[in-house]
Amino acid sequence: MHIADGILSAPVLAAGFGGTVVIAAATMRKMDLDEIPKVSVMAAVFFVANLIHIPIGPTSIHFILNGLVGVILGPRAFAAIMLGVILQAFLFGFGGVTVIGVNCVMLGGGALIAYFIWQMRHRFPSGDRLEMVFGAIAGAVGVSFSGVILAAALFTSGDEFWATAGYALAAHVPALIIEAIVVGACVTFLKKARPDMLAGHVQKTYNKSVA
Amino acid sequence: MSFDIDRFSHIESSVQRWDPRIKILSLGIFIFVVALLKTLPVAVASLFIAIIIIKITNIPFHFVANSIKVIIVFLAPFFFMLPFSYPGEAAFHIIGLPFAWEGLRLAILIFTKAVTIVLTTNAIFGSSRFDISMIALQSLKCPKLLVQMILFTYRYIFVFMDEVRRMEKAMRSKGFVMKANMNTLHTMGNFVGALLIRSFERTSRVYSAMLSKGYVGELHSMVRFEAHGKDFVKAVLVLMLTFAVLAADLIRVFTPAIKGWY
Numbered sequence: 001m002h003i004a005d006g007i008l009s010a011p012v013l014a015a016g017f018g019g020t021v022v023i024a025a026a027t028m029r030k031m032d033l034d035e036i037p038k039v040s041v042m043a044a045v046f047f048v049a050n051l052i053h054i055p056i057g058p059t060s061i062h063f064i065l066n067g068l069v070g071v072i073l074g075p076r077a078f079a080a081i082m083l084g085v086i087l088q089a090f091l092f093g094f095g096g097v098t099v100i101g102v103n104c105v106m107l108g109g110g111a112l113i114a115y116f117i118w119q120m121r122h123r124f125p126s127g128d129r130l131e132m133v134f135g136a137i138a139g140a141v142g143v144s145f146s147g148v149i150l151a152a153a154l155f156t157s158g159d160e161f162w163a164t165a166g167y168a169l170a171a172h173v174p175a176l177i178i179e180a181i182v183v184g185a186c187v188t189f190l191k192k193a194r195p196d197m198l199a200g201h202v203q204k205t206y207n208k209s210v211a
Numbered sequence: 212m213s214f215d216i217d218r219f220s221h222i223e224s225s226v227q228r229w230d231p232r233i234k235i236l237s238l239g240i241f242i243f244v245v246a247l248l249k250t251l252p253v254a255v256a257s258l259f260i261a262i263i264i265i266k267i268t269n270i271p272f273h274f275v276a277n278s279i280k281v282i283i284v285f286l287a288p289f290f291f292m293l294p295f296s297y298p299g300e301a302a303f304h305i306i307g308l309p310f311a312w313e314g315l316r317l318a319i320l321i322f323t324k325a326v327t328i329v330l331t332t333n334a335i336f337g338s339s340r341f342d343i344s345m346i347a348l349q350s351l352k353c354p355k356l357l358v359q360m361i362l363f364t365y366r367y368i369f370v371f372m373d374e375v376r377r378m379e380k381a382m383r384s385k386g387f388v389m390k391a392n393m394n395t396l397h398t399m400g401n402f403v404g405a406l407l408i409r410s411f412e413r414t415s416r417v418y419s420a421m422l423s424k425g426y427v428g429e430l431h432s433m434v435r436f437e438a439h440g441k442d443f444v445k446a447v448l449v450l451m452l453t454f455a456v457l458a459a460d461l462i463r464v465f466t467p468a469i470k471g472w473y
Contacts, residue, residue, distance in 0.1 A: 185400025
């Protein structure tokens with residue numbers, strides 16, 4: 001979930017920008033020319049996906065999918081999320097310009113954690129449902145991390161926001177479940193159609209055996 | 212939903228003629244100061260300043276209203292939560308929940324600031340062509356790589372919105388209805404996956420085309436910025452207003468000695 005302008009205090013905003021600069025520098029090191037289109041595409045998909053709403057009772061919830069970005073791009077996911085957040089703020093006030101830093105750390109950090117969890121699948125024997133399970137967990141963890149950072153940002157901005165911080169955390173529980181299912185389904189689809197798009201994909205080499 | 216924020220950048224007005232670099236810098240400073248305001252009357256004053264700026268750009272209100280709608284959706288929870296959860300004494304109780312005026316005041320303050328900032332952002336990016344704004348950012352020392360990626364992503368957003376609309380039509384024509392159940396989520400997962408694959412394949416074709424035309428990592432542009440005296444005058448005006456707003460907020464000019472509405 002993004003946070004809007006005018007809520008957080010100055011130190012939190014500064015920490016957001018500082019954190020973004022540090023993480024961006026670390027993950028965008030030696031970025032190849034070929035990676036620019038791929039990262040931009042993922043950023044645009046993230047942007048567009050954030051606009052899709054699922055009606056839940058009287059309200060609706062929109063997709064976040066930062067876990068999916070992490071699963072596909074790996075470390076460059078932070079750059080893609082950063083692009084998405086910047087354009088969302090510039091183009092129609094989704095999120096806010098002063099909180100671009102905080103939103104990047106929130107969502108981009110979640111993407112990186114999701115990638116980290118996704119890579120742990122290598123420790124398990126490859127199976128039918130391995131990608132789906134790890135994709136689902138990565139998606140859920142990506143969103144949960146964002147929720148925790150959002151709650152922390154609200155919490156440290158003043159005691160008048162403590163209740164809102166709790167609500168923000170609670171609001172991520174249905175999001176968690178939805179993201180897990182959607183990312184799991186997406187990863188299963190990609191595994192069948194284009195497995196090389198998933199980060200950390202190990203190409204199976206077949207030994208040319210002589211008869 | 213359309214994202215061509217620079218649709219009205221061709222209008223002739225004082226703000227549209229402003230050098231984009233100086234415009235972004237001055238209004239950017241204004242935005243950051245507004246974000247940190249703490250008193251409501253000063254926030255309302257800054258809202259008026261933003262309204263005046265948008266009026267000068269002649270961007271029609273219905274265009275900006277979209278962003279304001281987004282803000283309302285974002286901040287609605289705060290309006291409901293802050294009055295009932297504000298630490299301190301409650302003025303009265305509604306169905307058992309303590310209601311504090313300070314909470315409502317804070318919610319209104321946040322809303323005013325957010326609307327001010329979104330109006331100013333629309334003024335900044337709606338008054339120049341978007342790619343020119345991004346090149347202006349580059350002259351303001353934003354990393355070249357980032358600006359390039361922003362421009363690519365900006366272009367792809369429109370492509371993908373078309374793609375999404377096409378795929379949505381196809382899904383609806385096959386009887387798909389968006390509900391909160393497993394089938395919907397599964398379908399959305401496959402939808403995003405299909406969108407991703409089409410996008411990646413499209414982008415590898417686009418990239419090959421760009422390489423074959425000599426792309427080596429730099430977008431060359433014929434844009435030249437020229438700052439005239441008038442641009443600096445506008446900047447000084449905005450900065451003076453910003454300073455006045457900041458000072459009024461810091462010395463609490465409008466706060467009465469007793470605890471009140473503000």
